[in-house]
Amino acid sequence: MSEETKKTIEVRGFLHLDAVFRKKNGSIPLIMELEEPITGTALAEKLEIPWDEVEVIFVNGFVQALDYIIHPGDRVAFLPPGCPGPYRLALGFYGKNQKNEANFKIKRK
Amino acid sequence: MNKFIRVDMTTLKVTTEKVPEKYVGLGGRALTSNFVNDEVKPTCHALGKNNKLIFAPGLLSGTTAPNSGRISVGAKSPLTGTIKESNAGGSFSQKMAKMGIKALVVEGIPADDKFYVIKIDGKRVTIDEAPAEILGGCGNYKAIEVLSGKYGEKVGIALAGPAGEYRLPSANISFKDPEGNIRSAGRGGLGAVMGSKKIKAIVIDDTGAGAVPIAEPEKFRAASKVFAKVILDHPVAGQGLAAFGTNVLVNIMNEAGGLPSKNFTTGRIDWNDNISGETVNATIKERGGDGKVSHGCHAGCVIRCSQWYPDKQGKYITSGFEYETIWGLGADAGIKDLDEIAYIDREMDDIGVDSIETAVAVAAAMEGGLLPWGDGKAVLDAVKQIAVPTPLGRLLGSGTEAIGKACGLFRVPVVKGQSIPAYDPRNVKGIGLTYATTPMGADHTAGYCIANNILSLGGFIDPLKKEGQVDISRFLQIGTASIDSTGCCLFIWFALADSPEGIQALVDMINAQYGLSLSVEEAVVELGKSVLKVERAFNKAAGFTNAHDRLPEFFEYEPCAPHNLVWDFTPEEIDEVYNFEGEEALNS
Numbered sequence: 001m002s003e004e005t006k007k008t009i010e011v012r013g014f015l016h017l018d019a020v021f022r023k024k025n026g027s028i029p030l031i032m033e034l035e036e037p038i039t040g041t042a043l044a045e046k047l048e049i050p051w052d053e054v055e056v057i058f059v060n061g062f063v064q065a066l067d068y069i070i071h072p073g074d075r076v077a078f079l080p081p082g083c084p085g086p087y088r089l090a091l092g093f094y095g096k097n098q099k100n101e102a103n104f105k106i107k108r109k
Numbered sequence: 110m111n112k113f114i115r116v117d118m119t120t121l122k123v124t125t126e127k128v129p130e131k132y133v134g135l136g137g138r139a140l141t142s143n144f145v146n147d148e149v150k151p152t153c154h155a156l157g158k159n160n161k162l163i164f165a166p167g168l169l170s171g172t173t174a175p176n177s178g179r180i181s182v183g184a185k186s187p188l189t190g191t192i193k194e195s196n197a198g199g200s201f202s203q204k205m206a207k208m209g210i211k212a213l214v215v216e217g218i219p220a221d222d223k224f225y226v227i228k229i230d231g232k233r234v235t236i237d238e239a240p241a242e243i244l245g246g247c248g249n250y251k252a253i254e255v256l257s258g259k260y261g262e263k264v265g266i267a268l269a270g271p272a273g274e275y276r277l278p279s280a281n282i283s284f285k286d287p288e289g290n291i292r293s294a295g296r297g298g299l300g301a302v303m304g305s306k307k308i309k310a311i312v313i314d315d316t317g318a319g320a321v322p323i324a325e326p327e328k329f330r331a332a333s334k335v336f337a338k339v340i341l342d343h344p345v346a347g348q349g350l351a352a353f354g355t356n357v358l359v360n361i362m363n364e365a366g367g368l369p370s371k372n373f374t375t376g377r378i379d380w381n382d383n384i385s386g387e388t389v390n391a392t393i394k395e396r397g398g399d400g401k402v403s404h405g406c407h408a409g410c411v412i413r414c415s416q417w418y419p420d421k422q423g424k425y426i427t428s429g430f431e432y433e434t435i436w437g438l439g440a441d442a443g444i445k446d447l448d449e450i451a452y453i454d455r456e457m458d459d460i461g462v463d464s465i466e467t468a469v470a471v472a473a474a475m476e477g478g479l480l481p482w483g484d485g486k487a488v489l490d491a492v493k494q495i496a497v498p499t500p501l502g503r504l505l506g507s508g509t510e511a512i513g514k515a516c517g518l519f520r521v522p523v524v525k526g527q528s529i530p531a532y533d534p535r536n537v538k539g540i541g542l543t544y545a546t547t548p549m550g551a552d553h554t555a556g557y558c559i560a561n562n563i564l565s566l567g568g569f570i571d572p573l574k575k576e577g578q579v580d581i582s583r584f585l586q587i588g589t590a591s592i593d594s595t596g597c598c599l600f601i602w603f604a605l606a607d608s609p610e611g612i613q614a615l616v617d618m619i620n621a622q623y624g625l626s627l628s629v630e631e632a633v634v635e636l637g638k639s640v641l642k643v644e645r646a647f648n649k650a651a652g653f654t655n656a657h658d659r660l661p662e663f664f665e666y667e668p669c670a671p672h673n674l675v676w677d678f679t680p681e682e683i684d685e686v687y688n689f690e691g692e693e694a695l696n697s
Contacts, residue, residue, distance in 0.1 A: 014360045015353060018387035028382065061366040061377075061671050063572075077364045082349025084603050086557055086585055087358065087532070090539045091365050091572050 009034045009070060012077040017049065029075075040066045044078065055081040055088075056096045065096040110136075110166070110211040110321075114234060116227055118306045119158065119217030123234040128211045134623075136168035138194040139594035139640045140212060141183025145192050146643040151650035155187035155298070156276055156305040161216040164205070164267065164311070167596015171206025171321040172329070174618050175337045176598040178203045178407030180267075180284065185651070186297035187305075188278040188466070188508055189525045189550035192647040193297035194593065198406030199284030201265040202596060204315040215306050224274065224309040228260065231317045239309035246271045246496045248459035249283045249291055256310055257289060265313040270461020271496040273300030277506035278526075279466040280304060283458065290428050292406050295463040296552060297527065298508075324624030332617035336601075339611030340411055343604030350414035350600060351403045355432040356386035358531070359440070365572065366671045367537040369529070370440040371482070372472040373522045376533045376669045384439035384447055389418065389430065392447065398423015412600050418451050427455040433553070436531035437468025442475055442488065449485025453492055460496045462506055467492065469528035470509040477516025479504075520663045525550035525653070534660055535669040535676050537572050542582035542678065546658045546686040548644035558588035558602035573674055579685045586686075590644075591637035595619065638689060645687065655684050 010029040013021040021028050030047075040057045044050075044066065056063050058077040059070060070076055088094065113126045132140055141163045153159035162184045169177035180202035186193035205213065208231065219225070224239040240259065243252040249270045256266050265285060272280035280300030281293040323329045340346050349357050359381055362368040366376040382388060393400040393416060400419035405412075406429060415429045430451060438450045457464045471488050474480045479501065480487050494502030504515055509528040513521030522529040527550030534541025543556030570577050592599055595615070605611040616632040619625065648657075664676035 012360070012364070014364075015349060015357060015387065018360070018385070019391065058364045061364060063365070077360075079361065079364075081344035082353075082357065083361050084345045084349055084355065084357065084600065086540075087361065087537075089570060089581065089585075089606075090532070090537050091361075091367075092570050095569055095571075 007033060007035060007072050009072060010075045011043070011047070013049070014077060015080045015082050017053070017078050017080055034070070034072045037069050037071045040064065040068050040070060040076070043070055043076065049078055051100070053080045054078050055083070055100060056093050063092045063096055066100050110206055110209050112208070112210045113212050113214070114210060114229070115214045115216065116234065116236065117217045118215060118219045118225070118308070121219065121236050123236070125234070132211065135594065136170070136211075137165055137179065137181040137196065137594040137596050138183070138590060139636060140165040141181045141194050142192055142640055142644050142647070144212065144214070145183045145185065146647040149185050149647075151185070151647050152652065153185060155185045155190065155302060158218045160185050160302055160305070161214055162299065162302050162306060164201070164213045165211065166202040166206040167594060168619055169622065170202040170596035172323065172618070172622060173409065174333050174597070175340060175409055175411045176601050177596045178409055179596045179598055180205070180294070181593065182282055182294045182299050184299055184302045186299070186550070187276070187301045188298035189527050190651060191525055191548055191550055191653060192644045193299060193549060195282070195294035195296045195299055196593060197282070197284045197292045197294040198410070198598070199265065199286045199292040200407060201267055201284050201313060203408065204265045204313045204318070206321050207315050207318040208313070213311070215303070215308060218305060219307050224307050226256070226309055227311045228314070229312070230314040243309060244274065248496070249461055250459055252310065253285050253289055253291070256312055257285070260312045261314055261316075263314075263316075265315070267311040268461065269300045269303040269309055270459065271498070272460050272462045272506050273304035274309070275498050275503070275506070276301040276304045277462070277495065277498075277503065278511070279462045279470070279506045279508045281461050281463045283461050286406055286428075287408055291458040292429060293458065293461075293463070295465065297549065298463075300461050321622070323622050325621040329618055329621035332614045332621060335610060336614040336618060337411055339608045339614065340601055340604045343607065345603035346412045346600070350412050353386035353390050354414050354416050354430065356389050356430065356435050358432045359385040359436060360387065362436075362532060363440075365536065366669070367533045367572070368436065368440050369522070369531065369533040371443055372441060372476045372520060373529075373533065374520070374667070376536050377671050378440050380445045381440075383445045384435050384450065386432070388447065389416070393418060396421065396423050399425040404428060410598065412598065414600060420448065426451045427458065430454055431464070433531045434464040434468055437465060438471065438485075438488070441469060441472040443483035444485040444488065445483060446485050449489065453485065453489050456489060456492045460492065462495060465530050466508045466528045467505060469522060470505055470512045473509050473512040473516065473518060473521060474505065476520065477512060477518055479512070479516065520667070521661055523551060524660060525657055527551045533669050535664055535674045536672050538575065538676075538678070539570065539572070539578040539581050541660055541664070541676055542578055542683060542686050543586060545660050545683050546582065547586060548641065548648050554599060555589055556582055556585035557599040558585065558592045558606070573672060575678065575682065579682060583686050583689070586641060587634060587637035589637070590640035591633045594636060594640060641687075655680070658683055
């Protein structure tokens with residue numbers, strides 16, 4: 001990975017966020033400049049994505065909680081509630097979504 | 110449901126019996142698997158006279174319970190040699206249940222070479238010669254039109270397509286849906302069993318049938334209301350499936366690195382945008398016309414994960430455009446054009462082949478040099494040849510294992526002869542245990558519904574590690590065997606897993622319908638275990654051992670990008686999936 005690449009991150013949005021990202025940025029993935037590490041929650045705020053619209057994030061192909069630290073050079077995707085099936089279990093969502101505001105949509109408060 | 114109908118194709122005689130006592134409390138998969146284990150000789154040839162084909166609605170089918178219209182079909186599978194249950198939507202199950210038919214069994218093989226149509230109505234069951242115009246390569250769409258014209262627009266229909274007539278191991282059983290399109294009991298080649306018995310179609314007319322009797326209607330209504338609310342309130346139903354269908358998983362599995370691609374040589378592609386659920390949704394909205402983003406495969410479906418995908422002029426191409434089909438053709442076979450995939454999907458429905466088996470076979474055929482990589486037009490032409498059938502068509506319709514042998518491949522993604530679907534077991538390990546051990550041959554839908562508390566089990570799961578995966582696979586398979594017996598769509602479990610009141614409501618509906626007082630443990634866990642036990646018993650008697658509960662060897666030594674992992678469960682660890690705690694091990 002070059003120094004140039006390390007100063008950016010690749011960001012994707014899935015489900016309805018796919019259309020939101022395309023409308024705002026023209027295409028997916030969005031390449032964002034990033035000098036310093038940032039949490040998923042702070043990145044969501046920067047991109048004006050409400051926290052309750054994100055169940056988990058992917059960072060470099062791994063499911064993480066929304067407050068996970070993202071570094072320059074990372075590949076990130078925001079996933080709203082709505083992934084079907086045992087895959088939320090198999091991919092590890094249940095270990096990562098418990099403190100998340102989006103969880104109220106899944107398990108009503 | 111008190112009628113048990115047997116159609117003997119050797120004598121062309123029909124008998125309607127009272128439901129045998131031991132089957133009274135069973136429905137769907139529980140009934141088909143118990144029946145096959147009881148009456149089918151395990152070592153029989155699946156296409157010979159000793160196999161039997163059984164159709165059974167679920168316990169809740171025909172009632173107003175949401176999403177309860179699945180029909181189960183069972184027999185010994187010509188693809189896997191194991192016991193098989195495959196289920197589908199459409200209207201067949203609800204009509205059977207309303208007519209009080211617990212099961213329809215077809216046995217024997219006629220001495221002549223004619224194809225027949227079985228017609229069931231409120232007065233009788235008849236066996237007619239099939240109209241010539243629906244034989245010899247006639248597509249399912251046309252056959253449904255002809256049969257609906259002859260027997261009535263509102264009849265339910267089960268069909269063996271051209272692939273079933275030719276007794277190909279990938280042949281499915283196609284069911285007419287409420288709009289006259291096609292739903293499929295796809296896996297395991299049950300269409301070939303139907304074809305071997307010379308049944309082209311089964312037509313069911315429920316004119317005059319009343320409502321399904323409910324022992325405690327008020328309790329049923331109350332439970333049904335809770336059940337529907339739990340499903341509709343959940344974002345998987347409300348936001349995920351209704352808008353994007355099952356194909357919402359392309360982007361998710363691709364991001365996780367678990368999207369098997371180029372015949373299982375990598376777990377991620379860079380053309381996912383071309384084939385994603387989000388793109389399907391945007392394309393349908395943009396094209397309009399016949400297109401529908403959301404559509405139910407049977408009356409009473411509140412999730413509506415299906416859709417109608419139109420062409421550029423807005424004309425209907427296909428429906429039920431599922432993730433596994435789009436994955437198989439788009440990622441595994443590398444076809445980057447969504448319209449080309451849609452036309453191939455339509456053709457597979459029309460010919461009556463399992464779209465998972467066929468798509469994985471196509472990718473293997475590409476590796477074997479029979480088809481050019483990623484060439485949608487060549488694939489469409491090859492799939493059309495199944496209906497002729499040419500030698501290439503017969504080969505494709507015989508499934509991935511046959512292609513692998515014909516092409517001399519070692520990278521053949523099957524378990525017990527059935528193709529592995531759209532989740533790579535190296536990077537999503539829990540799914541691999543289910544592929545390896547389910548009595549059905551590799552099948553993602555065999556491990557869908559967890560029977561125990563999902564949070565206590567699921568909180569620590571890491572998809573790339575072994576810890577906890579054996580327990581999860583076991584509980585998923587137990588829960589699934591149970592839900593498959595209710596007539597409910599597996600997708601209800603997305604919501605029920607997060608809402609204990611939903612599981613209770615499901616059991617309350619069964620109790621209210623039959624006047625029972627089953628607990629969740631009895632109705633879900635014990636029922637599920639009992640189904641798996643009879644399925645394992647049949648397979649054992651058919652000659653299957655633990656050595657068949659293994660993934661193909663290449664998964665052990667070919668790392669899968671981007672996480673570059675291999676399949677590393679030992680045989681002893683895999684065998685623990687069916688080592689039920691406190692009970693006699695189900696291992697062979």
